[in-house]
Amino acid sequence: MNSDQFARVLYQGLGRTIVYARSHDCSPFYTVILQACLYNPIYDRQTGVDRAPYLHELIAATGAEPWFRAHILAALADPDDxxxxxxxxxxxxxxxxxxxxxxxxxxxARFLDNVSCGEINGAYQIAELDDKASLRFVVEQIGAAMQRAVDFSECWISEHFLDDLEAAYSHEPEILNDARIATFRQMVRRSPDEQRIYEQEKAQRKELRTRLLDLTYTDVHQAVASKLLNLKDLWGWGQHTSDTELRRAADDVLALTESNLQWRLLAIFDERDFPYGYASLLPLLDHPKDLVRFRAAHVLARFRHPELRARALQLLAAADTLEYGLILLLGNYEAGDYAMLAALVQPMPDQNFEFRSQESEGQAGQLSDENLHALVSRVHDLFVRYPAPEAAELLLLLYESGPCDQCRDNIVADLLDLDALPPRIAEECRFDANDQIRDLVEARAQ
Incomplete structure (x- = not known):
């Protein structure tokens, strides 16, 4: 394995890095591993899995843990932006x-410096250092900074710190009444007015869901506009409402010009066919707002028609509409589609690899990470509907090229269902960054 290959699989979080490190000299890749530890260049930090256990295991496998520890702690002591x-x-x-x-x-030291600047990086980790005393230390230090009028408005501080502290010291009121903790409580807890509004909205949501199936479309529209019903609620209402109310919803969705409301209301038809057929929804595939196009594609995927298949193929041909084409294909699949999609996926190059972000467009002839991520998600949906042995080639390509460690477990599960997971890949799955993948192959081995 060369440096570019190692960097690529490390970016993806594949277990291949650990398998390699357990039996090879990894000194040529130390700087690549260190970069991953310091900068965490993964596809999506918001939805990706926790990389710390994976990187910690990789560091141990290199046999150079003291070297990595020294550099990681030096970076923590004085991190760049x-x-x-x-x-x-x-x-x-x-x-x-x-x-x-x-x-x-x-x-x-780093946590205290962060707190003095109105940041809480490290709070969760410090709270785990020891027993409840560490949690108390975190709350007291943040509370003391608040007393000094340090501004924490740029960060979100979870009430769980306070909940856990109050549970841990429930029999020690003198600690909970400490002035620093009292200040923390005052700043983090909702004000009486905020709590009252929160409880009112919570009661409204509960009441609406209790009588969800009795709501008229007018009720639903108003509740969605007030953000009192979520997409799951709309799926349920759409499944069970009368034909008359469903048509009222369809009329309104077609007439709406408020896109933020339109895309939410389209969810009504995710589990029930749009009453006027597919043709009236086709213009929404060209809507300027992505979420409207996304939800319209889902509604249209309930229909099967040559015109929709043709539109799906057209959308697949362009990078910025590929995901909508994949969604439409769910309802318009034909034999040979797995091979067609496999032709879209070019293997990642072995040379000149650089850590890529979600916005990466890829090199010439390659799909961007965003489109590869869409393929991983939608091909799994396709496989659930149309499980076929010919999907194996595409699934293996997506395992090798998909950027998201969170979604890769579906690909591995599909390959296991086909009994098409090669032993070499099964072995490296035991060390994947995604624990669910480890569990899948472990369960199959038993």
């Missing part, structure tokens, strides 16, 4: 829990 500070704290926490005093000292 691009570093992933939460990941640095996650890794330092593991070192500290293994008895590394330098890691503990560095974590505490």
């Amino acid at each position: 691009e570093m992933d500070r939460e990941l640095l704290f996650d890794l330092a926490l593991r070192f500290a829990q293994e008895g590394d005093g330098a890691a503990r000292t560095t974590m505490l």
Whole structure:
């Protein structure tokens, strides 16, 4: 494996890196591994899996843990603006829990410096260092900074800190009444007016859901406009409402010009056919708002028609509409489609690889990470409807090229269903960044 290949699979979170490190000299890749530890260059930090356990295991497999520890702690002590500070704290926490005093000292110093600047990076990790005393330390330090009028408005502080603290010290009121904790409580808890509004909206949602199937479309429209019903509620209402009310909903959706309301109301037809057929919805595939096009494609996927298949193929041909074409294909699949989609997926190059972001367009002839991610999601949906042995080639290509470690478990599950997961890949799945993938292959092995 060369450096570019190693960087690629590390970006994806494949277990191949750990399998390799367990039996090869990884010194040529130390800087690549360190970059991953410091900057966490993954497809999507918001939805991706926690990389700290995976990277910690990889570091241990290299046999060079002291070298990595030193560099990671140095970075945590003085991080640059691009570093992933939460990941640095996650890794330092593991070192500290293994008895590394330098890691503990560095974590505490960085956390206190962060708090003085109105940031809480490291709070969750510090709270896990020891017993309840660590949690108390976190709350007291943030509360003390609030007393000094440090501005925390740029970060979100979870009420769970306070909930956990109050549970841990429920029999020690003198601690909970500490002025620093009282300040934290005052700043984090909702005000009486905020709590009253929250409880009112919560009661409204509960009342609406209790009588969901009795609601008229007028009720539904108003509730959606007030954000009191979610997409799951709309699916349920659409499934069970009368034909008359469903047509009222269809008339309104077609007439709406407010796109933020239109895309939500389209969810009514996810589980029930649009009463006027597919033709009246086709213009929505050209809507300027992505969410309207996305939801319209889902509604149209309930219909099967040559015109819809032709439109699906047209959408598949362009990078910016590929996902809508994949969704339409769910209702208009034909034999040979898996091979057609496989032809769209070009293997990642072995040379000149650079860590790519979600916005990456890929190199010439390659799909962007965003489109590869869409393929992983939609091909799984397609496989659930049309499981076929010929899907194996496409699934293996997506395993190799898909950027998202969170979604890869579906691909592995589909390959296992086909009994088409090669032994080499099954072995590396035991070390994947996604624990669900590890569990899948472990369960199959038993």
